[in-house]
Structures are given as C-alpha cells and as structure tokens.
Amino acid sequence: MAPSPTVDQATYWNDEGGRRWVANIERVERMLQPLSQRLLEAAAASPGERVIDVGCGGGVTSAALAQAVGAQGAVLGLDVSAVILDVARQRYGNVANLKFVLGDAANMPLSSKAYDLIASRFGVMFFPDPTAAFHHLRAALAPRGRLVFICWRALEQNPWMAIPTQAAFEVLPRPEPPAPHAPGPFAFADAERLRGLLESAGFSAIEITAVDESVALGSLDEAVQQMIRMGPAAAAFTAADKATQNEVVAAVERGLAPFVSAGRIRLQSATWLVQALTA
Ligand SMILES: C[S@@+](CC[C@H](N)C(=O)[O-])C[C@H]1O[C@@H](n2cnc3c(N)ncnc32)[C@H](O)[C@@H]1O
Structure with a gap:
C-alpha cells in the first residue's frame, strides 16, 4: 500500500507490493467494503454498460460492476500486477461478462x-x-462517459493508518518523506491539484466529494499485523531484525489499544469520491 517513490510501480506491484496485497487481501477488502459501497453507488453502472475497473486488484469491485451491467454489458478489469490478477482470475475467472487483462x-x-x-x-x-x-x-x-473513483485524502486525515504508522516510527527509522504528490496512496490528497490534472486531461463536470467513514480493522492482533505489513512502515519493518520487529509490534499495539471496543477496532478514514465526465 505504500510503494517507495524510487521504485517503478509495475515492479513494486509485481514484487513486494503485490505479495503484501495478496497476503492481506481478505482483511483489507473487508476494511474497504463500506468505501466500495460509496463508489458503486456513485458509479451507478446500469445494464448493458461497458466498464473498465482500473487497478482492479483481486477483482471484487469488477465483479460487483459485472453484476450491475448484466449479460448485455461487459467489464474489463485492468491491473499491472500479475500476482494480484491471479487472485482475481481464481475468484471470478468464470464470470462470463468479466475479463481481466494485465497491463x-x-x-x-x-x-x-x-x-x-x-x-x-x-x-x-x-x-x-x-x-x-x-x-x-x-x-x-x-461521449458523456463517466470517470468515478475513490482515493485517499492525506495520511494525517486517516487515523486508521496514521496512528499505527506513527507508533511504528517511534521504533523504526523514519524514511525520507516522499516528494509532494509522488505516486502512492496519498498522491491525490490535494483536491485542487487533482481537479486541475483532471481538467488538463480533458474531463469536465468534475465533482470531488469528501467521504468520512469509519473502517473496521478487526481485533487488536489483526490490526497490528495488517498495519505493520502494509502501511508506510512496512518496508522498514521487514528489513528490521527480530528484536526490533518485536518492539514495533509492541509500540503499534500500544498505539491502537485505546481504540479497542468490544474486542474490535474501528477508526476513521478520509477519502475523496471523484466523479467526472468526458467533455
Ligand atoms: C491499493 S490496490 C487496490 C486494488 C483494488 N482496486 C481494490 O480496491 O481491492 C492498487 C492496485 O492498483 C494496481 N495498479 C497500480 N498502478 C497501476 C497501473 N498503472 N495500471 C494498472 N494497475 C495499477 C496495483 O497493482 C494494485 O492492484
């Protein structure tokens, strides 16, 4: 979830990024479920439509879109990661109106x-x-085609990620901050920049709506395991020795423990729901 800005994206998603995503896929997808709902409602795919799902990952959104467009419609799931697309194909390879393509x-x-x-x-x-x-x-x-996507706002506005990341970096060396707007999960945090680049790409009727939803991170142990393996601290965690890793786990547990309620953790997320039309 947090590629290094110096690593080519296709390499990252076919290598450690892809492996991490696949290893955590069920948990992360459960967490993202309420956000999918918002995306799918806004996308309002209807029977007979032809749809592309960009960076389709394990294909769960592609499959929902395929259901919405029905037998007369078609969905193309695109992803740059062969290892992640394998999961999509295993899950949904038999859905007649859904095709996955690597690219x-x-x-x-x-x-x-x-x-x-x-x-x-x-x-x-x-x-x-x-x-x-x-x-x-x-x-x-x-003509009149729709672009609809959901992306993260700034890390600091996403306590589900910021709290465990902060805790992990109390132990781990903090890497150089990425260049502003570098490709990565938080690249579109600045809504005005995002609007500008969509306009430059020729889109019109651009709507960027803040979505604030709490997300479920599971039990304390599940949350810790997910956050040390997928957040901005994941690479430094993997590179650390066992004793340091144990310290990180303890720090992240301490950071997240105040948010456990009835054995589960929920924390706020902050995203942009982006809608635009071809001119
Ligand atoms: C954070 S994951 C989201 C996966 C999926 N959409 C989901 O929500 O479960 C980002 C996905 O985008 C893919 N990706 C990144 N850059 C891409 C590109 N330039 N073209 C196609 N896929 C890309 C990655 O391989 C990865 O599967």
Whole structure:
C-alpha cells in the first residue's frame, strides 16, 4: 500500500507490493467494503454498460460492476500486477461478462470511445504522470462517459493508518518523506491539484466529494499485523531484525489499544469520491 517513490510501480506491484496485497487481501477488502459501497453507488453502472475497473486488484469491485451491467454489458478489469490478477482470475475467472487483462492502465492499448464508465477503488494514485494517464483513459470513454473513483485524502486525515504508522516510527527509522504528490496512496490528497490534472486531461463536470467513514480493522492482533505489513512502515519493518520487529509490534499495539471496543477496532478514514465526465 505504500510503494517507495524510487521504485517503478509495475515492479513494486509485481514484487513486494503485490505479495503484501495478496497476503492481506481478505482483511483489507473487508476494511474497504463500506468505501466500495460509496463508489458503486456513485458509479451507478446500469445494464448493458461497458466498464473498465482500473487497478482492479483481486477483482471484487469488477465483479460487483459485472453484476450491475448484466449479460448485455461487459467489464474489463485492468491491473499491472500479475500476482494480484491471479487472485482475481481464481475468484471470478468464470464470470462470463468479466475479463481481466494485465497491463499499465496509463498507456496500454484501449479501444477508443468504447466504454461508458471507468471506475477505480484506490487504483489510480500510482501513475508517474497522472495527467497523461487520465488523458489516455479518457480517450477510451464514449461521449458523456463517466470517470468515478475513490482515493485517499492525506495520511494525517486517516487515523486508521496514521496512528499505527506513527507508533511504528517511534521504533523504526523514519524514511525520507516522499516528494509532494509522488505516486502512492496519498498522491491525490490535494483536491485542487487533482481537479486541475483532471481538467488538463480533458474531463469536465468534475465533482470531488469528501467521504468520512469509519473502517473496521478487526481485533487488536489483526490490526497490528495488517498495519505493520502494509502501511508506510512496512518496508522498514521487514528489513528490521527480530528484536526490533518485536518492539514495533509492541509500540503499534500500544498505539491502537485505546481504540479497542468490544474486542474490535474501528477508526476513521478520509477519502475523496471523484466523479467526472468526458467533455
Ligand atoms: C491499493 S490496490 C487496490 C486494488 C483494488 N482496486 C481494490 O480496491 O481491492 C492498487 C492496485 O492498483 C494496481 N495498479 C497500480 N498502478 C497501476 C497501473 N498503472 N495500471 C494498472 N494497475 C495499477 C496495483 O497493482 C494494485 O492492484
């Protein structure tokens, strides 16, 4: 979930990023479920529509979209990670109107003006040149085609991630902060910049809506395991020796413990729900 800005995205998602995502996929997808709901409602896919799911991951959103468009419609799940797409294919490979294709959504060949909707749940923040990537995606949309995606606001506005990350970096060496707007989960935190780059890519009727939802991190132990393996501290945690790792686990447990209620943790998340039309 937190690729290093110096690592090529395709490499990251086919290597450690992909392995981490797959290892935690059930837990993370459970956590993202209420946010999917918001995305799918806004996307409002209807029978017969042709849809692309960008950075489709394990395919759960693609499958929901495939159900919404029905037998007359079709969904194309795109992902740059072979290891993650394997999971999508294992799960949904037999869904007749759903196809998964490996490729970089920023520049892979796509039929021109062929799609009614491009949707994405946290799959569009990793483009090195977002304006060029959205320009490329827009060319695949039919006139009045919709772009609908959900992305994270700033780390500090996401306590579900900020609290365990802060705790982990009490023990681990803090890496250099990424360059502002570097590709990564928080690349679109600045809504005005995001609006500007979508405008530059040729989109109109751009709506960027704040969504504040609490998300379920499971038990304390589950939350700790997820956050040390997937957050901004994951790479430093993996590189640390066993004694340091034990200290990190203890620090993250202490950080999250005040939020346990009836054995479960819920914390706030902050995202942008983004909607736009081809001009
Ligand atoms: C945070 S995960 C989200 C996965 C999925 N949408 C979900 O919500 O479960 C980001 C996904 O985007 C994919 N991705 C990153 N950059 C991409 C690109 N340029 N083209 C296609 N997929 C990309 C990654 O491989 C990964 O599967």
